[in-house]
Every structure is written in C-alpha cells, then in structure tokens.
Amino acid sequence: MDNKRIKKLLIDLSYPLFVTLIILLAWQIAALTLNVDVILPSPVNAFKQLFDYLGEKDFWLSLGGTLLRSLISFVFSFLIALLFAVLSAINKTAKKIISPFAAIIRSVPTMSVILLLIIWLSPLVAPLAVAVIIICPTLYSAFYGAIDSVDKDLLMMSRVYGVSHKDIIKKLYLPNMAKSMFENTASGFSLNIKLVIAAEALAQTAKSIGKLMQFAKINYEPTKLFALTLASIIVSVALESFIRYLGKISIRWEND
Amino acid sequence: MIELKDITKNYGDIKVFDKLNLSIEENTITCVLGTSGCGKTSLLNIIASITPYEGSILGFSGKVSYIFQHELLLPNLTVRQNLEYVLNEADYPKINGILDMLEIFDKADKYPRAISGGQAQRAAIARAFLFPSKLLLMDEPFSSLDTALKIRLITAFYQIWQKEKRTVLYVTHDIEEAFILSHRVLIMDKGNIVYDVKLDGNPVRDYGQTSADKQEILKKLLSAD
Numbered sequence: 379m380d381n382k383r384i385k386k387l388l389i390d391l392s393y394p395l396f397v398t399l400i401i402l403l404a405w406q407i408a409a410l411t412l413n414v415d416v417i418l419p420s421p422v423n424a425f426k427q428l429f430d431y432l433g434e435k436d437f438w439l440s441l442g443g444t445l446l447r448s449l450i451s452f453v454f455s456f457l458i459a460l461l462f463a464v465l466s467a468i469n470k471t472a473k474k475i476i477s478p479f480a481a482i483i484r485s486v487p488t489m490s491v492i493l494l495l496i497i498w499l500s501p502l503v504a505p506l507a508v509a510v511i512i513i514c515p516t517l518y519s520a521f522y523g524a525i526d527s528v529d530k531d532l533l534m535m536s537r538v539y540g541v542s543h544k545d546i547i548k549k550l551y552l553p554n555m556a557k558s559m560f561e562n563t564a565s566g567f568s569l570n571i572k573l574v575i576a577a578e579a580l581a582q583t584a585k586s587i588g589k590l591m592q593f594a595k596i597n598y599e600p601t602k603l604f605a606l607t608l609a610s611i612i613v614s615v616a617l618e619s620f621i622r623y624l625g626k627i628s629i630r631w632e633n634d
Numbered sequence: 635m636i637e638l639k640d641i642t643k644n645y646g647d648i649k650v651f652d653k654l655n656l657s658i659e660e661n662t663i664t665c666v667l668g669t670s671g672c673g674k675t676s677l678l679n680i681i682a683s684i685t686p687y688e689g690s691i692l693g694f695s696g697k698v699s700y701i702f703q704h705e706l707l708l709p710n711l712t713v714r715q716n717l718e719y720v721l722n723e724a725d726y727p728k729i730n731g732i733l734d735m736l737e738i739f740d741k742a743d744k745y746p747r748a749i750s751g752g753q754a755q756r757a758a759i760a761r762a763f764l765f766p767s768k769l770l771l772m773d774e775p776f777s778s779l780d781t782a783l784k785i786r787l788i789t790a791f792y793q794i795w796q797k798e799k800r801t802v803l804y805v806t807h808d809i810e811e812a813f814i815l816s817h818r819v820l821i822m823d824k825g826n827i828v829y830d831v832k833l834d835g836n837p838v839r840d841y842g843q844t845s846a847d848k849q850e851i852l853k854k855l856l857s858a859d
Contacts, residue, residue, distance in 0.1 A: 531702070532706055535700070535702065535706040536719075538682050538698065538700045539719075539720035539761075540720075541719060545719065549711060631709055631747070632709075632747075
C-alpha cells in the first residue's frame with residue numbers, strides 16, 4: 379500500500395473515530411453530571427462490564443446464537459428479495475402483484491409483526507421470521523432498483539451485438555448492480571441484527587443477546603444493558619464495514 | 635443491395651417516416667446527412683432492429699455492427715474486455731492490431747472512466763470493426779472529436795474499411811465529414827430523402843476541399859427545413 383493510499387485510509391478513518399469520541403465524551407459528561415450509575419452508567423463502567431462479559435461462556439454462546447439467527451434470516455431475506463426483484467424486472471404482471479404486497483408488509487408496524495410471530499411461533503424461530511418479514515420488502519425494493527438502474531443503452535448495445543444472456547447477466551447486470559447490492563446488504567444486515575435482538579428480547583429466546591438484555595432490564599442492571607448494547611453495536615459496525623470493504627474490493631473499476 | 639421498402643414509423647402522433655423507400659449499395663460508404671431530429675438515428679435503429687417499424691428490409695439479415703452516438707462501453711470492463719464482450723474467442727487475436735491502428739493500444743487494459751471521450755469512441759469503432767458483420771451502422775461517430783483527431787481517425791477508419799469493404803451506412807449533421815468519407819451522400823429532411831448524390835473519386839478526400847458536389851450538397855442542405 380503506497381503512502382497516498384495510507385493517508386487516504388487514515389483520513390477516512392479519522393471522521394468516524396472523531397464522531398465516536400464525541401459521543402463517548404458526551405456520554406461520560408452526562409454520566410458524571412447525573413452521577414447515578416443505576417440510571418446512566420458511565421462509558422468506562424459499561425466497557426468494564428463488556429470486558430467481564432468477554433470472559434463468560436454464556437455471553438459468547440448468546441452472541442453466537444444471535445449472530446447465527448441474524449445470518450440465517452438475512453440469507454433467507456436476501457434470496458427471497460432477489461428472486462422477487464428478478465421476477466419483477468422480467469415480468470410486469472409479477473411486479474404489479476409483488477410491489478403492493480411488499481408495500482403493505484413494509485407499512486405493518488414492526489412491533490405488531492414481532493408480537494404476533496411470538497404468539498404464533500416458538501421463541502427460537504420467531505426472531506428469524508420477524509427479521510425475514512421486515513427486511514425482505516426493503517431488500518426487494520433496493521434490489522429491484524439496482525436491476526432497473528442498469529443502463530438500458532448498454533443493454534441495447536449488447537443485444538445489437540448478439541451478446542449471450544449468460545454474459546449479459548454476468549458482465550453487465552451483476553457488476554453494475556454490485557455497488558447497490560453491497561450497500562444495501564451492509565445496512566440491511568445491521569438492521570437485521572437489531573430486529574433479531576428485539577424479537578429475542580420479547581420472545582425470551584434461549585442463548586441470545588436479546589434474552590441477556592431482557593434479564594438485565596428485569597434485574598435493573600443498566601450497566602449490563604449498556605455493555606450488551608455496546609457489544610451489538612461493535613458487532614454490527616464490524617460486519618457492516620466488512621461487507622462494505624468486500625464491495626469496495628469487488629468493484630475495482632471504480633477505484634483503479 | 636439493401637432495400638428499405640415502405641418504411642413507416644410513428645412515435646405517438648409524430649410521424650417520422652411515411653413509406654420511406656431507400657436502396658443502399660453494398661460494399662460502399664453511404665452517408666445520410668441532415669439536421670437534428672430529421673430521422674437519421676431512427677433510420678439506423680430501424681435497420682438494427684432496435685426500433686419496431688412497418689414495412690420491409692430486403693437483401694440483409696443477420697449481424698450488424700453499430701457505432702452509437704455515445705461509445706456505450708461497459709464501465710466494469712477494460713477496453714480489451716469490452717471488445718471481447720461482443721466477440722467470439724477466435725477473434726480475440728485481432729484486437730491488438732485494430733487498437734494499434736486506432737492509436738489506443740496503450741489503453742487496452744484501462745477502464746473506460748480512465749480514458750478520454752475520444753479514446754472511448756475509438757474503442758467503440760474498434761468494437762464495430764472487429765464484430766463479424768456485413769453491415770456497419772454509424773451514428774455521428776466522430777462528432778465529439780477535435781478536427782485533427784477526426785481527420786486521423788477517418789483516415790484510419792477508411793484503411794480498415796478497405797480490407798473488408800463492408801457496407802456502411804453513416805449518419806451525421808457535419809457536411810465536411812460526409813464529404814470526406816462517403817461514396818454517396820443522401821440528404822434527409824423530415825423523414826424523406828430529398829437529395830441523393832454519388833461523389834466523384836474515393837474517400838478520404840481532403841478536409842476543407844471545395845468541389846461542385848460539396849457546393850450542391852450545401853445548397854440542398856440549406857434549402858431543407
């Protein structure tokens with residue numbers, strides 16, 4: 379990596395680090411001003427609690443369980459959304475049916491979905507189903523937009539020159555959809571983790587961050603609640619950044 | 635001979651062609667000259683089967699090469715990969731030679747965003763020539779280039795053309811371009827051919843040269859609406 383790239387990377391990293399520092403500083407000042415740890419623990423105490431969690435097997439099992447549920451539900455959402463987006467792109471009637479369906483699901487309050495699914499399904503399955511139902515319509519719209527945004531003139535050129543369907547998909551559609559796909563996958567996965575945790579907390583799913591949070595709330599241990607929140611944020615940001623990084627190295631033609 | 639018979643095309647209430655008849659001689663360069671909006675691009679799109687139409691086209695079926703007004707290169711592929719995108723593997727060895735003739739060999743492994751508009755247009759010209767077709771359609775391919783480069787490219791174009799002598803139908807609004815490169819010039823006005831002349835001699839003619847043909851073409855063009 380040359381000096382120019384290192385400099386650019388450092389500048390890119392400096393902004394989020396600065397914003398994080400400001401938030402932590404504001405939190406610390408608020409905690410010191412209030413000086414009541416059971417209402418607002420300081421970031422120092424929250425991080426201490428987080429480090430304590432890191433030594434507990436139960437925490438790791440819960441984090442693993444939550445991540446696994448997030449991953450499974452996201453893969454399902456991704457595949458279903460992509461399938462419906464492709465169907466909508468190639469068939470106008472399919473789009474006319476799928477679009478309003480997606481719009482209706484999108485407008486159902488998240489809490490209604492969570493509560494109903496907790497009633498209908500087991501605590502283990504409900505968080506998965508909640509995430510799929512909430513994320514799917516959002517991903518569907520994003521993926522349909524990505525397909526639709528592919529330059530129609532390039533498609534016309536490809537047809538004039540008799541390029542095969544396989545190459546049109548592989549070399550025209552997929553690369554030109556990639557940026558939007560990676561972007562929406564990154565933000566969608568983050569949202570997915572939040573939804574899974576919310577559903578886990580209400581469903582009291584065994585081996586989950588959501589259940590640990592619910593217990594911390596019942597036992598009135600806000601430091602633990604903050605520590606678990608920090609853990610969720612760190613995992614979400616790390617995964618989101620990793621997906622964005624994958625996107626960046628995959629879309630080489632924009633960087634070269 | 636490629637024959638367009640009773641070609642009719644409407645865009646809503648706007649009639650672009652009303653029973654247009656036109657013959658295009660094979661193995662020659664025919665230029666359609668006209669002002670913007672006279673139907674030049676629609677004519678090429680009809681022949682390339684991009685635009686639906688009424689009527690018939692005889693004496694031609696199959697593959698067509700098309701140099702569009704914009705270069706239309708895939709942004710995610712290098713210049714070389716853009717050419718390979720439309721070619722069979724057997725034609726890949728021809729790529730270097732044509733890129734060299736068009737003075738963009740050193741840009742072969744660059745992405746379109748890293749080359750100039752003129753270089754991208756040359757890549758589009760290379761693509762059209764490499765694609766194995768009998769008919770080459772060109773929609774103002776040199777309009778975005780500066781005069782010096784335009785003349786060099788027209789010369790290179792003609793050299794490449796002489797090897798296979800494909801049928802070329804070429805549209806432009808630039809009388810100078812039409813005069814330099816064509817065997818025959820047609821003037822189109824409101825979807826009709828209002829003037830048809832076979833030019834003396836062979837391309838490439840000198841830029842800025844005055845001739846009776848050119849004077850007549852200019853007169854006809856000015857009298858068209």
